[in-house]
Amino acid sequence: MSIPILSLSLSLSLLLSLSLACDRCIHQSKATSFSLLYPSPLELAGTAPWLWASMVGLSPRELRGSQGRCKNAKVCNNGGVKVILTDLARDNRTDFVLSGPGFAAMARDGMARQLNKLRVVDVEIPCEYKNKNLSIRVEEGSKYPNNLSIKFLYQGGQTDIVAVDVAEVGSSNWRFMSREYGPVWSTNRARPVRSSSGWW
Structure with a gap:
């Protein structure tokens, strides 16, 4: 079960592998x-x-x-x-x-x-998702202290996400995330994530 993103005060840095990119996907x-x-x-x-x-x-x-x-x-x-x-x-x-x-x-x-x-x-x-943009969903495991787990949705094109870094908004202290499986990435070095209704 996943927790929808309500408010995520993190910035994300993504690296996409373009080695497989082509005009016809x-x-x-x-x-x-x-x-x-x-x-x-x-x-x-x-x-x-x-x-x-x-x-x-x-x-x-x-x-x-x-x-x-x-x-x-x-x-x-x-x-x-x-x-x-x-x-x-x-x-x-x-x-x-x-x-x-x-x-x-x-x-x-x-x-x-x-x-x-x-x-x-x-x-x-x-490998295209019409009328969809790349989206990020915060997974349920993110409610545990210092754990942030996210899932990328609607990743189109012949590309792959090969690295993900996160930082709090306004911070230059970036932390890497590890790929758990497929589109799910996580880190246990994040501050607790807060929803619009408070901390999880």
């Missing part, structure tokens, strides 16, 4: 399917650790069958599918492991069976 990847133990009508997916880290809390993400990149382009639609990322997937061949309904939703009408026979297809994953 699309990750090229592969997807496969899995059978659910308990059938679900939801379009669910697990994803590779490197991708999961950048997407946690940001689902649904949109997967598009790569135009001209499916092994049999006749079976893939152009509309793609929105899936809810639910878990890490540790498959060496693909970055996405979709539920049966999610995988079938990438097929043209009447072609789901043929798509399923392919087992693995090339996909594109947009």
Whole structure:
């Protein structure tokens, strides 16, 4: 459970890695399917650790069958599918492991069976969040003395946040934060965070 940011009297310094930046923000990847133990009508997916880290809390993400990149382009639609990322997937061949309904939703009408026979297809994953700006949420663990834990939301583009420093407003005493996992960073060297209603 997260605590929404009400008032944060800290300044943040971010370093973004631009080594992967490009004009067209699309990750090229592969997807496969899995059978659910308990059938679900939801379009669910697990994803590779490197991708999961950048997407946690940001689902649904949109997967598009790569135009001209499916092994049999006749079976893939152009509309793609929105899936809810639910878990890490540790498959060496693909970055996405979709539920049966999610995988079938990438097929043209009447072609789901043929798509399923392919087992693995090339996909594109947009990395843009329309009408969203990079946001920062203070996590619940920040209520403990000297602990500040934040989560970055809506990080678009083919970039990564590689360092985070914090300082109180008006102070030149910057403190580094450590990446806990994915978009979550923390430090145990911060002063207690105060909300608009008082200290947490």
